[in-house]
Amino acid sequence: MGEFDLIARIREAASGNGNVVLGIGDDCAILKMTPGYELLVTTDMLMDGRHFVLGQATPEQIGRKALGVNLSDIAAMAGMPVAAVVAVALPRNDADQIADGLQAGIQEMASRFGVSLVGGDTNAWDGPLVISITVIGEAKPGRAVRRSGAKPGDAIFVTGPLGGSLLCRHLDVRPRIREAQLLVSAANVHAMIDISDGLLSDLSHILEESGRLGAILDSSEIPIHADAYEMSTVDGGAPLDHALNDGEDFELLFTASFGDYERLLAVAPALRRIGEVIDTPNLLIRDTDGRKSPIIPSGFDHLR
């Protein structure tokens, strides 16, 4: 194997958690999961020029992000991550240095969340960098929180400020694993998603999957990140629009009963109640005078 075999490097440095029966180095990894728990599986592929720009982002940041976005999906189900496999297509000319950085970033993120790196596939080619990670997690039976459980009358919550992540924050994904655990212990979370495409787009996913529901958002309650203001000085867009539509915030967006607000706030200090679910398939925003107007998601489309 070449010096830039990312997977061989990870094998040398990796220390497995208690779930790993057999790690990197065979045809498959072997895992022992918690008896009786359900298995969670998620996969995300990141491509140079699409989800990062190699040169602007370091390989280490890219490695962290590649694992981070997958962990964020586990968080969105209120699951606990267990193991990950990594497949990469490395640009041949700089494969060694890129593999170095990816490894460091992936392993930092993995150890921060107790995730074992148990397998992968390294390839070199003349194309741009592609990295694809699959994470396996687990949850108590029936306790994983789906997108489809929102009910008319639910309050809509978000765990932190939004918008402008493209300035830099999108490379510093902070998967809300622990926050999700705290939220589901504090109250009955009906539906949840992580904000990757943008608040409005991801809210639309919840509403659609919950049976063509709608929502009214209160414009004054949308938490706007400092980066969204920064972004608006660059591109002239309104900070609120950045908060509503910029993707890759990786905060949790969820619905629960209005009455659970205090309980949820107690475990998630940055929590904001931003609106309510309605039983007609309309997405509306309410200004401080109580006037409602329709809004259309313009968030990130991976197929654009």
Add this chain to the structure above:
Amino acid sequence: MGEFDLIARIREAASGNGNVVLGIGDDCAILKMTPGYELLVTTDMLMDGRHFVLGQATPEQIGRKALGVNLSDIAAMAGMPVAAVVAVALPRNDADQIADGLQAGIQEMASRFGVSLVGGDTNAWDGPLVISITVIGEAKPGRAVRRSGAKPGDAIFVTGPLGGSLLCRHLDVRPRIREAQLLVSAANVHAMIDISDGLLSDLSHILEESGRLGAILDSSEIPIHADAYEMSTVDGGAPLDHALNDGEDFELLFTASFGDYERLLAVAPALRRIGEVIDTPNLLIRDTDGRKSPIIPSGFDHLR
């Protein structure tokens, strides 16, 4: 989502097996595995120009191969496949037609082996086609066959003829799932791998992982595929060299006691006993006169 969203298409057409609690459409899939079993995980990434050439291979063939090589890894552990997730980077210009073919190929292979397609990630870009699949399988505790169990004195077996797969056969992967199940029911299989890099390379993996062992192969016992002869008329290489070094045969290579030969042959009619494991780290080939000479693997290197 665009019309060429591969994952949305798979969602519409997919029918899950009994393990699927929640399929495509949420942040993660939810699976219920067989209680007490161990989990197997494997991942493989295929890139245009590297593992196939789009135009020479149809998207349908590429889809079949992408899932097939992963299933072959599950077979190599004598595991049963359960579910798969698929991530793709589609060339923007032809994304629709490519997604169509990939879907057909992946689903054909999935239904042939009872594998549920439970998640994925579709992206479009200006680069070449990349497809990365992760398969989850299972095995009874302690029953997955590793690469590391070969012992000096073991016989070395291969399940079918080798060489020349690049002519066409590499696009028609036949994962030996059922064959592996039959072999481990018939006898104690000590170490196993699927032939992807080439017989000598993959045998070296077994010998290395089993503790720096070696092997003597009998040249007259190596099963040579008709394609290897065909290939030799094209490139002038000896058919035996093709059988020893060409990759992507996806037959099973394993070791077991000499005394188990008949038992194994009874369940695998194309089985050939090709040599024996020795306790020194040398790879030797023995001709029909009994003369032994060292051989060096020159198989496929994914980092070349």
